[in-house]
Amino acid sequence: MAYFSEVDFSCPVCCDIYNHPVILSCSHSICKACLEQYWETKGSQECPLQEKEEVNDKLKPLKDKLAAFEDIKVTCDETALHLKVQAQHTEKQIKEEFKKLHRFLRDEEAARIAALREEEEQKSQMMKDKLEKINSEISSLSDTIRAIEEEMGAGDITFLLHL
Template sequence: MVLFQEGLRIKMKDLQNTLEDYEQVKLSCDHTAEYIKVQSNNTEKQIKEDFEKLHQFLRDEEAARISALWKEEGQKSRMMKEKIEQMVREISSLSDSIRVVKEKMGADDVSLLQNYKSTLERAQCALQNPERVSGALINVAKHLGNLKFRVWEKM
């Protein structure tokens, strides 16, 4: 009987050793599982920080591009306003000349002959033909062309 008990004690000791090994491995797994959560939280935080930096960079780039666009729009708008004002003055001057010449042409023959020279001078336009405006439009390609590439390059 003692022999059976001794055999069972040996088996029991083996079982207890195996149990201790399992408990050690489980403890190690518990620590690893906790560390995985810490790693995940830290990595998520870093990802969010990095993406916030990228978002801020993109917001800054967007603001710079829009600012450059508004600056060009202001310059082009002022140029067109000046050109329009000049055209209005010249149209007014030409309209006055046309009105005066028509009045003189409608006058009696004696009056027309007396004022012919001054009327002829008035009818001769001192203004050159109006110039078309070149370079007045916004350079869209400058603001949009290769935008992604230029931003990517800066990043």
């Protein structure tokens, strides 16, 4: 036994259950009122289901174009994601390179400051040594001058004897 659904008894134009159905020569079934209204509007006696087949035929290129655009959109989305991933990878590489450069510059700065401190220490030590010699010379000259002045005050003969 065959089972029928409501769709089997519905007019494809108005989508209601058939009201005085008629069968056209193309084997389509339509409500008599829907058919008459269609013929009045159209001005010719054509099957209303053929304005749907024609429309479907005209929709096919549009659907194909839509599918092409959807494919292009997928490609664009994939490209955008690839660009984002590539940019993130490049950013990571740049950051790593700059870390290396910063480390190099810090090491170089520390080495130069250490060399400067060492040079400063050497020059300071040289100046200390020179100051000690100068102080020693000053002390020696001061002692000599004081001794000469003391002898000059003692008398001329004593002074001349010591020369």
